[in-house]
Amino acid sequence: QSSEDWLRITEKIEDEDVSDEVYDQELARIYGGILPLGSQGCTYVHGLILSGAHKGRVLNLDMDYQQPRFTFEANFLDWYERWLDEVISGDLITENSGWFGYSIGGSDEELVEKYLIELDENMRSELLSGILVKSKLNADSYLKLLQTYVKQAAVSPESKLLQVLCKFDYRTAKPLLEEYAEKDFLSVLKFVFWYAKEESGDWFDLIAQKMSTIEDSKTFSFCNYLLKESGRDYGYLLLPFARSSDENLRVTALYNLGLTENKAQFIDVFIEALSHPTTRIAHSSLQALRDVKDERLLPHYKSIALRYPKDGEYYMVSNLNHRLKDYSLDNLSIQKEIY
Numbered sequence: 518q519s520s521e522d523w524l525r526i527t528e529k530i531e532d533e534d535v536s537d538e539v540y541d542q543e544l545a546r547i548y549g550g551i552l553p554l555g556s557q558g559c560t561y562v563h564g565l566i567l568s569g570a571h572k573g574r575v576l577n578l579d580m581d582y583q584q585p586r587f588t589f590e591a592n593f594l595d596w597y598e599r600w601l602d603e604v605i606s607g608d609l610i611t612e613n614s615g616w617f618g619y620s621i622g623g624s625d626e627e628l629v630e631k632y633l634i635e636l637d638e639n640m641r642s643e644l645l646s647g648i649l650v651k652s653k654l655n656a657d658s659y660l661k662l663l664q665t666y667v668k669q670a671a672v673s674p675e676s677k678l679l680q681v682l683c684k685f686d687y688r689t690a691k692p693l694l695e696e697y698a699e700k701d702f703l704s705v706l707k708f709v710f711w712y713a714k715e716e717s718g719d720w721f722d723l724i725a726q727k728m729s730t731i732e733d734s735k736t737f738s739f740c741n742y743l744l745k746e747s748g749r750d751y752g753y754l755l756l757p758f759a760r761s762s763d764e765n766l767r768v769t770a771l772y773n774l775g776l777t778e779n780k781a782q783f784i785d786v787f788i789e790a791l792s793h794p795t796t797r798i799a800h801s802s803l804q805a806l807r808d809v810k811d812e813r814l815l816p817h818y819k820s821i822a823l824r825y826p827k828d829g830e831y832y833m834v835s836n837l838n839h840r841l842k843d844y845s846l847d848n849l850s851i852q853k854e855i856y
Contacts, residue, residue, distance in 0.1 A: 523584040531582060551576065557616055565593055577618050588618040589643075611652040621647035629658040633665065645677045654685040666693065676704050687713035695723070702727060706739035710746070717746035728754050734765040741773040752777040759786045768801045775805025784811055791817040800831040803840060810843045816856035822848040 529535055530543040554563040560581040566574050575588045575596045590596040599622040603609045609617055621628065621643050628651075632644040648654065654662075659682070666678050670693070679697055682690040687709075698705040709720060724740050731737050737758065744751040758770035771790055774780055780787075790802035791814075799821065806814065818841060825833035825848075838847050846854070 520584060527582045547582075548578070551578070561616075563618065575618065577616075586619065589621045608650075608652060614652070615650040620650050623647065625651045625654050626658055629654075629661055633661060641675075642677055645675075645681055648681050649677075649684060654681075659685055659689075663689065670696070674700070676701060680704075680708050683708040684712040687716060691716075691719065698723065703733075703736045703739060706736065706743060710739060710742050714743070714746045717743040718749065721747045721749055721751070725751075725754055729757070732763075734763070734769055737766055738769055741769065745773070745776060750777075750779065752779060752783060756783070756786060759783070760789065764795060764798065767798055771798070771801040771805050775801075775807065780805065781809050781811065784809070784813060788814065788817050791821060796825075796831055796833065800833060800836065803833070803836045806840055814840075815844065815851070815854070818846075819851045819854060819856060822851050 550568045551564040562578045564576045573592045577586045755770045761767045828834040
């Protein structure tokens, strides 16, 4: 089924006003003929199709009505044997194993060989996903993928292939990552954070160089992750964002500025944010000021107390009282002070 087909199929069951009777009918219509095999946690389930054209296939289901996905195995026995193989090998208990049945099975050598001869773009991506969940990749297979990437790079480098190279040998992949950063900086930041965060210091200078060009919150967030992991002083790089007109960028910057060891030196930035009419921005500044005791903050804390007489969205009163403990004050007593 296409995504559009699935939306059509689940249209009635997603209706908040649907009656219990119609809901039960729709549930039976959508999931009838599927035998649950086991829970994957939360709303996710393995299910066996009992009838129809796909009889004997295993499905990954989300009972919260997300679109189901077939496993890659042709029948239940193949699926079950794969599960046993990966339990015995220990693949299913590794940190990055992923959820069983959501990636293609096989040894790393088999998946690499299939990838090298596969022409279909979607299947090539699935094969790389299958490699990514492996705990190791042998040297010969890695070399073949490296050579393939280098050949591709002159024309159209493949992001997911670079991800594989980064995961299994960061040092070898580093020059390729540096080159690819000019094309897709966010992907490179993700790969380094996911697989080589202990090497974050390698990227400090490039991040500092590119900070002025960043406009989206996701890229900015991953820059912050690596800057923090680098162990270097980076607060000064966040200052333009802590005054940004973009609310998401500003909130992220204030939060991360609050994680720096020398955040007290940025008191003026926090004061500006405390006075901001947007509650979310004032709240971010209030939280970021944990462990900062500075008398210059008190008039602005008083203003917060007057603006927010009761706890509501973002629990401003509760957060304010946490800050005021350091001064033996609370949101009521500070209102009586004169500054």
